[in-house]
Structure formats: C-alpha cells, structure tokens
Amino acid sequence: MIFTVGGIKGGTGKTTISTNLSIWLSQQGADVLLVDADEQESASDFTAWREETKKGELGYTLVQLNGSTLRRQVEQMRPKYDHIVIDTGGRDTTSQRAALFVSDVYLIPFAPRSYEIWTLSKVQALLSEIQEGRATPLQVYSFLNKADTRGQDNSEAMEVLRENAELNFIDFSVINRKAFATAASKGLSVFEMTPADEKAIHEVDVLFQNITGIKK
Template sequence: MILTVGGIKGGTGKTTIATNLTIWLASQGADVLLVDADEQESASDFTAWRDETTDGQAGYTLVQLNGATVRRQVEQLRPKYDHIIIDTGGRDTASQRAALFASDAYLIPFAPRSYEIWTLSKVLSLLDEIQGTRASPLRVYSFLNKADARGVDNSDATSVLLESEGLNLIDFPIVNRKAFASAASKGLSVFEMTPADEKATTEAERLFTYIMQTQI
C-alpha cells in the first residue's frame, strides 16, 4: 500500500503522522519504506536521529526523492515493500503531485484553526486535477491533527470539513499532546515512549487502524 501524507499548508504535523504511521506498521512486522519528498527533509532528520539513538535499528528504510521522478521511482519500489509512506511538504509541489499519482491513499491532516481551513479550496482544486487524470480514484482521508483538548475550534473545523465533498473526514482527531514532541526528540514514535501516554497512543492507533482497514 502506498500512502501520501500531505496538504498545502505547513505546520499541520505531516511528518509526525508519517513517521508514527511508518513505525506503527513496522512494529506489526511489515517491511516499510518511508519516502522523504519534502524539501525541509524533516523525516530524514528524524530517521538519522532515530538511527543514532537505536544503534541503527530504525525498523524501516528511508529514501529521499523529489520532483516529478517521485512517481516513477515509487512505482519501481512498490514490489519490494509491504507499505510505502510518502511525507510531502506543505505546498503544492511537483513532488506531492507525483506522489499522489503513485499512491493508493492521501492523508491530509488539518489543524483546527481558521487559517488552516482557508486552504480547503486549494486542496479541493488539487484533488480535482489529480482525480481527473488517474486510472483509479485516489482514496482521501482528512482528519484533525494538533487538535485542542477542548473548545469550539475542533467542532467548527469538523463542521467545515464535513461539508467539503471529497475530503472524507475521519472524525478521529489527534490532540496536540506533548507526548508526540517528546517521543520525536528521542527518535521514537509515541507508541515507544515509556511511560506511555495512553491517550496519545489510543488516538493514533485508532486513526491508523481505520485507514489501513479501509484499504483492504
């Protein structure tokens, strides 16, 4: 399965989702490739730190790809892995478009703030272009990431996303918890932290399980 984590707004936690999903899949025995197609190379930096802190036992393979060649190279790599996770930048780039042509699913995290929701029209326009030229439909999953523990911003953002046809909102928000940053600082996923943050792991596992089960 090939899944791209993307969007056209920075700061929504795409790399956090991509790396945690990669490690979660690898922990289940899957052979996973993480593709860093983001110019900021955050997934590469995380993996380098993880390799150092785990004595080279990251548990997955990472490659850096960019530009229009992402599609061709990912398609060539598909037979070698159980899953490929592509981390793209928060802009409408050639890398992201190429990734979407090669992918089975598109994961779009949104932070529950008004300026995030303003990007909806641009995301929908990008999806229209991609879906119109693919041989088979791209599965799309949007969800709230870095959500508030409480407050009206979550519900307001959820309402707007539900009204946006084609975004397929999954109402399994991931709250902006310190555990994600703490884990990343140690080269770990939130699932590997000790002591565990049960709320964080439950939220992430619920989201990932839903996405992967609907891909079967």
C-alpha cells in the same frame, strides 16, 4: 499500499503522522519504506535521531526523493515493500503531485489553530486535477491533527471539513500532546516512549487502524 501524507497548509504535523504511521506499520510485521519528499527533510532528521537512539534498528527504510521522477522511482520500489509512506511538504509541489499519482491513500491532517478556509479550495482544486488524471480513484482521508483537547476551534474545523464530501473527513482526532514532540526529539514514535502516554497511543492507533483497514 502507498500512503501520501500531505496538504497545502504547513504546520499541520504531517511528519509526525508519517513517521508514526511508518513505525506502526512495521510493528505489524510489514516491510516499510518511508519516502522523505519534503524539502525541509524533517523525516530524514527524525530518522537520524532514531539511528542514534535505536542503534541503527530503524524498523523501516528511508529514502529522499523529490520532483517529477518520484512517481517512477516509487513505482520501481513498490514491489520490494509491503507499504510505502510518503511525507510531503505543506505546499502544492511537483513532489506531492507525483506522489498522489502513484499513491493509494491520501492523508490530509488539519490543525484547527492554523486552519484557514482558503486552504480548502486549493486542496479541492489539487484533488480534482489528480483524480481526473488517475485510472482509479485516490482514497482520501482528512482528519484533525494537533487538535485542542476541547474548544470551538475543533468544532468549527470539523463542521467545515464534513461539508466537503471529497475530503472524506473521519472523526478520529489526534490531540496536540507533548508526548509527540518528546518522542520525535529522540526519533521515536509514541508507541515506543517510556513512560507511555496511553491517550496519545490510543488516538493514533485508532486513526491508523481506520485508514489502513488493519485491525490489531
């Protein structure tokens, strides 16, 4: 299965989701390819830190791909891996569009503190164009990432997302916890941190089980 983590708005924690999903899938015994399609190369930076921490035992393979050729390159590599996770930037780029044409699942994290209603129309326009050009529908999941532990921002964002059926909002929020930043600074997922943050682990575990259909 091919997952693209993307969107139009920056600062929503896409790389955190991409890297944790890649490691989570590898922990289920899958052979995973992580594609860094973001010009900021955050997934590549994460992997460089991981190589130092894990002494080269990444658990996944990383490649950097950009532009319109990404689609063809991913299609060529697809038979070699059980799952491919594509980390794209927070803009409507050629790379993200190419990724969406070859992907099975599109994950769109929204951070309520940076949530702006104008992004929805742009995401919807992008999705409409992509869906029209695909032979089979792209499965879409939107969810809150970097969410508050409680508060009005979460509620307002959830309400608007639920109103847009094509975004297929799922109510499995990931809270903005220090554990994610601490783990990322070492190239680790929250599943690998010591001491473990059980709440953070539970949140992403439930999210990933629901978007992949893989039950542990």
